[in-house]
Amino acid sequence: MAGNEAGHGAIVRNRDLIDVWIEAPRGNRKQVVYEKILSLIDITDEPSKHLKKNNDEFLFLIVMTPLRLIDMETNKVLWKNESPSSTLYCRPIKFLFKKENADLVRNTEKEIITKIENTIPIEIKTKEGHSYIIDVDMMLTMLDGIVGDVLSETNSTMKCIICGATPKDMNTLAGINRPPNVDNYRFGLSTLHCWIRFFECLLHIEYRLPIKSWQVRGPENKAIVEANKKRIQAEFRAKLSLLVDNPKPGYGSSNDGNTARIFFHNPQTSSDITGVDRELIEKFAIILGVLASG
Numbered sequence: 631m632a633g634n635e636a637g638h639g640a641i642v643r644n645r646d647l648i649d650v651w652i653e654a655p656r657g658n659r660k661q662v663v664y665e666k667i668l669s670l671i672d673i674t675d676e677p678s679k680h681l682k683k684n685n686d687e688f689l690f691l692i693v694m695t696p697l698r699l700i701d702m703e704t705n706k707v708l709w710k711n712e713s714p715s716s717t718l719y720c721r722p723i724k725f726l727f728k729k730e731n732a733d734l735v736r737n738t739e740k741e742i743i744t745k746i747e748n749t750i751p752i753e754i755k756t757k758e759g760h761s762y763i764i765d766v767d768m769m770l771t772m773l774d775g776i777v778g779d780v781l782s783e784t785n786s787t788m789k790c791i792i793c794g795a796t797p798k799d800m801n802t803l804a805g806i807n808r809p810p811n812v813d814n815y816r817f818g819l820s821t822l823h824c825w826i827r828f829f830e831c832l833l834h835i836e837y838r839l840p841i842k843s844w845q846v847r848g849p850e851n852k853a854i855v856e857a858n859k860k861r862i863q864a865e866f867r868a869k870l871s872l873l874v875d876n877p878k879p880g881y882g883s884s885n886d887g888n889t890a891r892i893f894f895h896n897p898q899t900s901s902d903i904t905g906v907d908r909e910l911i912e913k914f915a916i917i918l919g920v921l922a923s924g
């Protein structure tokens with residue numbers, strides 16, 4: 631349900647939503663925008679066709695992030711975004727409450743590329759009579775897994791879009807030397823899931839530490855691992871206010887990028903709770919930090 635969708639009973643302007651998004655408290659923005667849309671659309675016009683109440687699972691969001699401002703005459707960098715992976719300077723361009731699929735992704739790519747090609751320089755005049763011309767050089771990048779998969783024509787969400795490795799290849803050392811498809815670098819490398827998987831990898835080792843075996847066999851071992859899991863979850867909640875590995879209906883588990891970041895940013899507390907070596911947690915954090923700073 632985006633602004634210029636034709637054929638619906640109500641039109642919601644993206645510009646209104648963007649204002650709502652910017653003003654909404656962080657962490658609660660999706661819900662606030664969703665409620666705004668509900669208040670704007672004509673509910674009598676088969677609302678279930680547009681949005682099911684409390685169902686915002688199909689949010690397809692296009693966001694702009696400024697990276698730097700350069701003086702074209704001197705090449706001097708006037709301003710630089712120090713946290714390009716953070717949502718701090720992200721500004722939404724468009725909200726689509728639709729399930730992402732190959733057609734939607736390709737059509738949206740075309741639309742955005744056309745818009746990028748048609749951007750014109752903006753002239754800003756100051757009170758003092760100075761005039762600045764701002765030209766933009768935009769890139770379509772930082773895609774999520776499914777979008778990257780469609781646009782790189784990898785055609786399998788299980789495969790790496792850079793080197794085409796399958797999960798089986800990733801488990802062999804020989805897979806390290808796979809030649810990269812340099813063209814696909816332009817899509818960016820989203821490290822969000824690396825944080826979550828690194829965290830979950832350690833978490834699953836932690837649960838099993840008392841039995842020192844990956845496979846949990848027999849009722850006795852199952853009870854030990856389950857009790858240890860409960861203890862770890864309770865301690866994360868008490869010491870770091872983290873909900874760890876709680877099932878979230880419709881979304882998998884409560885482990886997200888923030889859970890993982892807090893875990894890796896508090897190596898001593900995380901190590902005390904889990905019994906995993908502090909140095910290992912720190913080394914994982916270094917790898918993740920390096921990946922995120924590319």
Ligand SMILES: [Zn+2]
Binds near residue numbers: 790794
């Ligand atoms: Zn790869």
